[in-house]
Amino acid sequence: MKHLFYDDYSEGAHPTILEALSKTNLEQQIGYGEDEYTKNAIVGIQKALGVDSAVHLVSAGTQANFICLASMLKSYEAVIAASSAHINVHEAGAVEATGHKIIVVESEDGKLKPEDVEGVVAAHPDEHMVVPKVVFISQATELGSLYTKAEITQLAETAHKHGLYLYMDGARLGVAVTSQSGDLQLSDIPNLGVDMFYIGGTKNGALCGEAIVIPNSQLQDHFRWYLKQYGALLAKGRLLGVQFEALFGDSQLWIELGKKTNEQATRLTDGLKKLKVQFMQEPAANQLFIILPDTIIEKLKANYGFHIWSKQSESESVIRLVTSWATEPQNVNELLTDLANLLKG
Amino acid sequence: MKHLFYDDYSEGAHPTILEALSKTNLEQQIGYGEDEYTKNAIVGIQKALGVDSAVHLVSAGTQANFICLASMLKSYEAVIAASSAHINVHEAGAVEATGHKIIVVESEDGKLKPEDVEGVVAAHPDEHMVVPKVVFISQATELGSLYTKAEITQLAETAHKHGLYLYMDGARLGVAVTSQSGDLQLSDIPNLGVDMFYIGGTKNGALCGEAIVIPNSQLQDHFRWYLKQYGALLAKGRLLGVQFEALFGDSQLWIELGKKTNEQATRLTDGLKKLKVQFMQEPAANQLFIILPDTIIEKLKANYGFHIWSKQSESESVIRLVTSWATEPQNVNELLTDLANLLKG
């Protein structure tokens, strides 16, 4: 096996993070997220955002999603999501396990539109139905696409007009805000009306960790109780604090790693286009969905790891290639060379 | 502040663990606990147990508890626990949030007895009441006491006689199985009839992590679905795998750290007894509950961190002192000297 392009979590942490863990290791700290490193991490994130929103660190993305949604929803309230949304497909019913319905909207590109929200609201008029209360979006989406600033602004306006909240899953926010295909900056998010979101660490250089941010002050109350009840308060909260302090310190490591990931994604995209490989859709960040003959895929699997996404035709399939902060130029070059040879036959 | 005796999670990880994380950091691995390190960790744990029970790694103790209990209980079934049990007092209703009642039994020493189980079963005869289905115990308990092998055997027999499971919270299992006050070894646990338990990592040298063990093969089915649904499957499962591989490798680090923790606890106990300090109860592992005048406590707080547990009398309180694998002899000596001086007045 030469390289895995399965995902952006095949390696451990960026070395800077491991060093920070080592350096601070024996200092005694208060537990459960009240340590100095967590405090510093929160200040760093607030500085990067330009606002002093509440920030909470948790271990994982599914955990972040269901806790955030549970904190916003009464038992009869529901969340609207695209059919491809992580919460709908890949979280083993975590949201429903907290008692809430996901109202699914079909979406080709993984994005929700204001008219989707309008339609769902109009279709839920009375007590025989759930009340839609949160609009769930991912940036980048599960299909690799990006929302523009204008699109998020419109979604937020539509949501708020009907009394709904806008929530953003930012598992891949690092590549989203550093992609040349997008115009959304990290510091834009609270200003555009996103009520709650999380900043992904796991897929952007951390060993684990996601930072939940709550710009809407009405949603901040008793949030630590939700964390505790749903198993997200680590005794050694420093594990998350040290990592996010490293990511959001002066070095701006989190931004750097997003850029590095995108650079290799762009190089890979460019190389694939030169090979005339067809894309399921134009890539916007670090997830590339390409169409290849099944015979080629079979051979490529001998040396590279990647997910087979869907059947495209009788003899072709879509595969997903993902770059990460740890992807080196030679990994991309090697893949392109090998694929070129395979395509030549 | 000279030293914190708050708990056994004030420091980071044992250096061996950090080294293991660094050494393996850039190797690419499959995510979600299917990496090589996790596989090795499981083998190491199975070897230490002497049986090939199912093993799953999660991040935190509250998470381990509610997931394990939820996996064993139908909606109308309940868990029996001592009033001081962590699940009853300090988990913010996590078990109830999964839909289950905790049937509480008053207990002076934090331990359940077979007659407690018999009594609860007899008091729940029909469909107007929940069905008791799991007996929850902690080893060591939240009050620092230990179950003997004979006591666990009897509890297991009583539970099984009535169709209940026996579950053990092992957050502090490391000090429990290495304490000179106890006779229970790690490899005894599956043989005595414990149906599910977890081996605590966080409080015994890891940055985070608890290893759930399921000796009862009827309870192993689809366990990874529970992990995923409740947010416990880390994308970089290697974080847990590497740590438990280090703890349960040839060096037997996990056992060593338990011993080291107990050594300092014993030294502290002996020193306190020489100072004629009164104990709320005879310490069995690394949690010491001692009674001190409030005036002394106030002064001690200037240089040491510890929890004030309860009011003992008009002018005295119980405080809890906890040692860890990172407690050094000089930390204990210094505390004893300072306390001696304070007591002398």
Next chain:
Amino acid sequence: MKHLFYDDYSEGAHPTILEALSKTNLEQQIGYGEDEYTKNAIVGIQKALGVDSAVHLVSAGTQANFICLASMLKSYEAVIAASSAHINVHEAGAVEATGHKIIVVESEDGKLKPEDVEGVVAAHPDEHMVVPKVVFISQATELGSLYTKAEITQLAETAHKHGLYLYMDGARLGVAVTSQSGDLQLSDIPNLGVDMFYIGGTKNGALCGEAIVIPNSQLQDHFRWYLKQYGALLAKGRLLGVQFEALFGDSQLWIELGKKTNEQATRLTDGLKKLKVQFMQEPAANQLFIILPDTIIEKLKANYGFHIWSKQSESESVIRLVTSWATEPQNVNELLTDLANLLKG
């Protein structure tokens, strides 16, 4: 207002039922469904089914659905349903409130096909997703269509092949088994592999009440605990027992009322066809979905009650007309006459 065709629950109970309630009123009985009338009702239902399946009486259809589903599902398991299913649209998230996902399949006619089940099972291979465990169907469906015996047999076979259960919502089972458009008899249901279902009383002559039937003996355990926990055990269980005894006694009242309802539905259908009114789909039982100009609908509303179902075109809508056991021939005649006049202009 001349007559309401809103639904099949606009009136109270069939007079025979009220008489039975009066006649038995002052006899003392044990509570919570252990009375003599409930026992007789169960025997009557078992006789009508030809098998001695477990039977439990509850008050309402939503209650029956979520209790039955909760009793069959582990927390990570889900139910497959058509998009128009009552549990998906009109139960305010009751199933999700018990913690379970509904996997929705688009369906034109409100019916699920074996290939729908196959497709859902194939799409849920691992622990990142819920496990489909129950196939939910309604007979008659929410769109008025009926499953044939052959279709139910095939669905049951497909479900069982993959380890799933087949559940049938029988809120309108009375009209389903007495419709001339269908071939499914009440006594067929347990033999075809339906694992659990309920026989609707509320929409077929009772004041309230649905009879849950559990042909699959593996699903009968502790069922009364679910009833109690979810609020379905009435102290005066006799209220349900007396009614179902009347419906399933020697008179076969439940069958008679279904027939009567269908007779008026057929008369209404025939009359509407003579008026050249277009149907959204061919009616199979007592729900008629017809397309009318909005101007006509507006005038019809002055004297008749009915639901406006959906917009059909710029100037037309679909309305739903429902007959019940209490619909009299003159109610149908009057509506047909008035509509004829309106259509003539």
Next chain:
Amino acid sequence: MKHLFYDDYSEGAHPTILEALSKTNLEQQIGYGEDEYTKNAIVGIQKALGVDSAVHLVSAGTQANFICLASMLKSYEAVIAASSAHINVHEAGAVEATGHKIIVVESEDGKLKPEDVEGVVAAHPDEHMVVPKVVFISQATELGSLYTKAEITQLAETAHKHGLYLYMDGARLGVAVTSQSGDLQLSDIPNLGVDMFYIGGTKNGALCGEAIVIPNSQLQDHFRWYLKQYGALLAKGRLLGVQFEALFGDSQLWIELGKKTNEQATRLTDGLKKLKVQFMQEPAANQLFIILPDTIIEKLKANYGFHIWSKQSESESVIRLVTSWATEPQNVNELLTDLANLLKG
């Protein structure tokens, strides 16, 4: 068997109620509680209360309790109740099934005191614990005792001082407000600071039905969604409306039936005292707990139904005798005569 003194739900409905059901039976009405009878019932209840609080009708007491509590509690919030509370013992974990912990306070007489509430609040200071949010009381209690106006006022003040709500289970409110041992009138309840409560119908003359009253206007929002989601909205809501219209119409039937029940309870109490029978506690309403030799109990069981409550000594037990609106003077006389003979030996 001469007579059952098991409970106050061994008979059907008061004849006035059955007549009302018959008289209104064939009138067509809108479903789901929007019928004319329900509207009239609500007006009748509001008139009896002297305030226009929101009122909702449901079928059963367990259902009323868990829906009300779920509507008041966020996921991390809990309810305080006496150990003997119906929600703690006899609802099969219904409250926990909605995700909430019951914080239990031991109570000899089934009543909570302000200091109980203070103690629980003080013991739950941080995010490791649930937040107490509702104080649950029953009037009359499960042990037959009554709160005075002054006691309820103090409980409400204590609850509100700490931001908690006061909820009252009124399954037996009919006998409570008509007992000569109590001073609480129905119209007092909203004025004393009770935030939500229900008026029991099932145990005071109805076939089924409890009327939830919400004096605290902040708790009224979207209440019908909770009813629907938890299975409490009956399609034929008229069943509840007609009954409560009859109970709270001009005749004041509900008050009358409470009085009648208490009269027979008083007669029974007086008779038992003449026989020198010992009471577990002085009866305040229609539940009498008396101590009898086991040999007498055994013989009494041949002709009378009653619950054996608890073991009192080696040779004696406590039994519970309950009167209802349907208990006739001769039932009481006969029991007293037979018991007198048994006691004489």
